[in-house]
Amino acid sequence: MEAKTWLDYATAIGSIATPILVLLLTAVGWRIRTKLQRRLDIEDKLRGDRIEIYNVILEPFILLLTSQAAWEVDENNQNVDKDEIARQTMFSVDYRKQSFQLALVANDEVVRAYNNLFQHAYSTADQETPADKDGARHIVSLLGLFLLEIRKSMGNDATKLSHWEMLEWIITDVKEYRGK
Numbered sequence: 001m002e003a004k005t006w007l008d009y010a011t012a013i014g015s016i017a018t019p020i021l022v023l024l025l026t027a028v029g030w031r032i033r034t035k036l037q038r039r040l041d042i043e044d045k046l047r048g049d050r051i052e053i054y055n056v057i058l059e060p061f062i063l064l065l066t067s068q069a070a071w072e073v074d075e076n077n078q079n080v081d082k083d084e085i086a087r088q089t090m091f092s093v094d095y096r097k098q099s100f101q102l103a104l105v106a107n108d109e110v111v112r113a114y115n116n117l118f119q120h121a122y123s124t125a126d127q128e129t130p131a132d133k134d135g136a137r138h139i140v141s142l143l144g145l146f147l148l149e150i151r152k153s154m155g156n157d158a159t160k161l162s163h164w165e166m167l168e169w170i171i172t173d174v175k176e177y178r179g180k
Contacts, residue, residue, distance in 0.1 A: 060086035113146040
């Protein structure tokens with residue numbers, strides 16, 4: 001009988017270990033794929049919920065950023081203070097419910113941007129004088145950041161837009177705010 005060499009032993013071990021290793025790697029790959037697919041399915045399901053919530057959350061901001069002249073084009077809105085409607089909306093129970101939903105389904109960055117926006121609003125709410133240029137710049141900046149985070153959460157995470165560019169289409173003097 002011929003003497004066994006280390007190569008014979010390595011071949012024997014390899015022939016036993018190879019199917020086990022293939023099976024193990026297949027199981028790990030399947031597990032990773034299942035987790036990834038589950039995450040994608042959840043994201044797809046949440047997308048519709050997020051769009052609905054984002055629309056409700058953004059509605060008062062849309063009113064605030066609409067000019068009074070554009071608002072009053074609709075004869076039902078003549079002599080109606082759009083800013084007061086926006087404020088009432090923001091402090092309504094329904095809006096608070098939607099804010100809770102936002103906190104539950106939005107990603108972390110959207111929630112942080114929303115929190116920062118409202119924390120700033122709360123901290124300046126009791127001021128009797130209107131915000132100065134720097135105060136207005138800060139709130140506009142926070143709104144732009146909120147919109148940018150919403151954009152990213154909807155699948156545009158590689159966007160090259162800045163938070164100021166998110167507002168250029170609606171705020172005529174946004175470049176003045178950005179310039180500081």
